[in-house]
Amino acid sequence: MSTETTTLTKQDALFEYLVRLADDRLILGHRLSEWCGHGPILEEDIALANISLDYIGHAASLYEYAVEVEDKGRHRDNLVYFRNDVEYKNLKITELPKGDFGFTIARQFLFAGFSYFLYKQLSDVEDEQFAGMAQKHLKEVKYHLRHSREWVLRLGDGTDESHERIQNSFNDIWTYVGELFHQDEIEELLQGEKLAADSENFKSDWKELVVDTLEEATLEVPDFDQFMVEGSRDGLHTEHLGHLLAEMQHLRRSYPDADWE
Amino acid sequence: MPKTPVKYNKDEIWNLLSEVKDPEIPVLSILELGIAREVTIENDKVVVQITPTYSGCPAMNAIENEIEKVLRVNGIQDFEVNKDFSETWTTDWMTDKAKQKLKEYGIAPPGKTDTDDDFLNSLKSSSKIIPCPYCDSTNTELQSEFGSTACKAQYYCHDCDEPFEHFKCI
Incomplete structure (x- = not known):
């Protein structure tokens, strides 16, 4: 898509940034939707489906704004259904299989905590529509954070089985959390224009939230300095994304003109 | 069947919009919920500004369709329903x-x-x-x-x- 010889414009960077944010939320929302009908209890089934809808809603508004910024007359669905895995820029943490309830909760907590601080910063970007979206998403993310945090406490400080499972989940997912704070020339250009967050500014706040919560849940905090995977923003993914996309895209690709109406 | 376009003033448009209820909470109109934000009429074109409640609320599409329907059955042909994110919806409204x-x-x-x-x-x-x-x-x-x-x-x-x-x- 991009050629290395052309210089990056503000418009290109903002489009790419919005698509990255949207991809994270679409893929995580899709993963969460897999719980619909499979939640451990009815209330949780409903809660996870609701949160999934929120994420897909966030993605929809971000994609919609992205195609407006791009200004090529593209429909947002085009980005969703007609890009292949290497063109998706979501972080790998969002595409991992849903695992057991503990794994889902661990991921939701880490991601919701990150999103909380991210959206707080994005609420002040110098772009009325983008800032307005961030303020709206922030309100919803607070509920996601409250929900997942309470489950981390309950599972961590619960039975031996729940403790072991959520501890294993945090251990397994840890290698994927480093990427949450990855930044490159896209962010740098936009930060200069007051159009992007700078995750360096809230990294310590996020860590504090995570450490506090895990300790309260009687869980061990894995090592932040361990090996962390990279490359998602360049389109490098785990094998899981292709399978997810195959399921998500197959109807639209098989019947491109299909319509609900 | 094409009808002759009917002209309305702003207050009358607001009145029409008060007929649109939230499909999931049918006791409340989109005015009482604060979803309908602004009505403007320019050269007989009616523009309705709405703000979504929750990002993933499936009722939003139904509400948009309902607004379009109400305007159409009342003889308004030239209209637009726009979503505005610059103001964040709150239950305080x-x-x-x-x-x-x-x-x-x-x-x-x-x-x-x-x-x-x-x-x-x-x-x-x-x-x-x-x-x-x-x-x-x-x-x-x-x-x-x-x-x-x-x-x-x-x-x-x-x-x-x-x-x-x-x-x-x-």
Whole structure:
């Protein structure tokens, strides 16, 4: 898509940034939707489906704004259904299989905590529509954070089985959390224009939230300095994304003109 | 069958919009919920500005369709329904009358929203007490932050033994 010889414009960077944010939320929302009908209890089934809808809603508004910024007359669905895995820029943490309830909760907590601080910063970007979206998403993310945090406490400080499972989940997912704070020339250009967050500014706040919560849940905090995977923003993914996309895209690709109406 | 376009003034458009109800809470109109934000008429073109409630609310599309339908059946052909994100929807926009209607419908209405400053600390405190919409008891318990729709949480009343929904403050 991009050629290395052309210089990056503000418009290109903002489009790419919005698509990255949207991809994270679409893929995580899709993963969460897999719980619909499979939640451990009815209330949780409903809660996870609701949160999934929120994420897909966030993605929809971000994609919609992205195609407006791009200004090529593209429909947002085009980005969703007609890009292949290497063109998706979501972080790998969002595409991992849903695992057991503990794994889902661990991921939701880490991601919701990150999103909380991210959206707080994005609420002040110098772009009325983008800032307005961030303020709206922030309100919803607070509920996601409250929900997942309470489950981390309950599972961590619960039975031996729940403790072991959520501890294993945090251990397994840890290698994927480093990427949450990855930044490159896209962010740098936009930060200069007051159009992007700078995750360096809230990294310590996020860590504090995570450490506090895990300790309260009687869980061990894995090592932040361990090996962390990279490359998602360049389109490098785990094998899981292709399978997810195959399921998500197959109807639209098989019947491109299909319509609900 | 093409009808002759009918001309309306702003107040009349607002009146038409008050017929549009939230499909999931049919006692409230989109005016009472604060979803319809602005009506402008330029060269006979009617532009309705709406703001979404929850990002993933499936009712939003239904509401948009309903607005279009109401305008069309009243003979308005030149119109546009736009979504505006620059203002963030909040339950504080709901009128007292609307909150009373919610309560009568069996949904505990939202209170005043909190300021953002203390959110991380508020995570550690227990949830707010929500009075039961049926018996007004405060002996109630939060069952889940998420209910049948994105905007509601599930509670249980220990006095009248009824589960009920609470329209979340957001």
